[in-house]
Amino acid sequence: MPRRLWAIGAISFGTALLVLDNAIATIALPTIAEALDVPQASAVTIVTVYQLVLLMALLPFSALGDRIGHKRLYQSGQITFVLASLLCFFAVNLPMLLAARAAQALGVAAVLAVSAALLRRIYPSAALGRGLGLNSIIIGSAAAFAPTVGGLILALGSWRWVFLAAAPFAVLSLAIGRFLPAPPPARKDYDLAGAALCALMFGALIGALELHVHGSAMSLTAPLALAGLVGTWLFVRRERGREAPILPIDLLSKPAFALATTSALLSFVASIAFTLSLPFRLGSAYALSPAEIGAVMAAWPLTMMIVAPFAGYLSDRAPKGLLGGLGMILCCVAFLLMSRLPTTFPGFGLLIGPLMLGGVGSGLFLAPNSHLILSSAPSSRSASAGAMISTTRLLGSALGATVLAALLASGLGHGPGPALVAAACAAVAAACSFANLKA
Structure with missing residues (x-):
């Protein structure tokens, strides 16, 4: 011990x-x-x-x-x-x-x-x-x-x-x-070409997305996006049929793993799009100071810290899909409540309350969903399963920031728009989790 x-x-x-x-x-x-x-x-x-x-x-x-x-x-x-x-x-x-x-x-x-x-x-x-x-x-x-x-x-x-x-x-x-445990490494060749194609896929596609969001010319973003799409096609084609592919196609073919990964991706898109929009909304609509904005926003992660260990404990005993689905439902409700805020300052209680509810939802979702992703993979593929958890977090963050940038560019980023988009993503994530109800 x-x-x-x-x-x-x-x-x-x-x-x-x-x-x-x-x-x-x-x-x-x-x-x-x-x-x-x-x-x-x-x-x-x-x-x-x-x-x-x-x-x-x-x-x-x-x-x-x-x-x-x-x-x-x-x-x-x-x-x-x-x-x-x-x-x-x-x-x-x-x-x-x-x-x-x-x-x-x-x-x-x-x-x-x-x-x-x-x-x-x-x-x-x-x-x-x-x-x-x-x-x-x-x-x-x-x-x-x-x-x-x-x-x-x-x-x-x-x-x-x-x-x-x-x-x-x-x-x-x-x-x-x-x-730390030191399990013996697998005796297999490293797919260097597959690793290069993986880097090209993410680098070109996300790079093109970032450049487009920041207003770069299509003459730059379009070729980069095209290179990313070609790289994606070559990468997926290469990975099919491999015993332990870098892109875990073998794991994504399992419904439980695919649904849990999709749910995680949507949850991160929702949370990032909403969280990044909060300083703009709280500052412009209610004229809160940076210190006040920081204090309000801290309600979400602090509440999540309290709930997370209980959710982890429950995920060893209760259906993980059920816990994750309930968590995303609570997040969806929190986003909808934030979208209904009045144009005049409603008081700190009405701001912090929905954020604490969202923190409960996130805490209830994260550990059980991660548990579901890991337990859906054989132990020999634990590293790939864990890397997919981190990849979906980063990819969801990038997509969430892009969604917010698009809303801000269209003039919808300072009002209820980001919260409504986040609520829609959370609702679909909840449906994916409930589809894993037996897990």
Whole structure:
């Protein structure tokens, strides 16, 4: 039992660094733009490059983890992250910082690609839900406190320290990493061509989407999108029939896995489109200060932190599809309540109440749905299943941001539009979860 506790600690520190590093850099963007003397639009690439590289590398790294060993890849990723964090600290211009952020993303992708597979090895199958619930607490707490930590760093020191904030978690995880399980790697060749096609697919398609959202010319976005579509066709064609494909077509052919993955994707589209719209709506419609907006928005992740462990515990005993479906129904109701807010300030209670309800829904959904995805895959494919959870989160985030950008461009982003779109996505996600009622 003590060995398992140390292993849980190593995974927990690794999860904390992933969430903190992804969330904390956003706070520093205006300060970095001023310090490096670049436009704020250019500074945003610090986040977009990181997320794009992460999305491109996740599935190829999950296959690499099967080839060289999950523990080895996990710790190699943490070492890469620490070294890249030092490069971020010493960056003297934007290109150098972007290169270091890309290296950080590669390290994080290596960690994230196999963390769920390691989690499945650490916990017995009867307690996997509790493990995923604990993981959800860490994700929620890190996301909730990242803005505060980032603001404190900027108030006391240089923006450069923001990129070192998560490094101690990697060091701590490495220090106790010898307790992590080390299953023998699979003896199979690594599909390098498939990994390259996977990176091309996500890089070109999401890159074209990002460029289109930011108003780039069709002469640039159209060829990139075409390259992505051709890459997708070649990639899917190559992966069909392979014993352990990088894109887990074998797992997606299983209804339970496909439905749970679709539900996860829609839930992330809904939450990101809605969450990113809140500062615009609360600021423009109700003239709330940034501190007030932050306090209101914290209600969602803080509530989710409380609910997540109970949902994880229940997912070991109750139908996971039922729990996920109920969670998405609560989120749908929360979004609809937010869409019905009056044009004049309704009071903090009417703002925070629906957000807490949404936090309950998210907490009830995340751990059981992740449990369902992992348990639908054989243990030999745990890394691919876990990487799909992370890929759907990142892809859903990118699509949610694109949906909001389209609503803002059409003049519908400051009112109830984002909440109504989020409610529709949550309703379909609930239907997918209820279709897995026996799981």
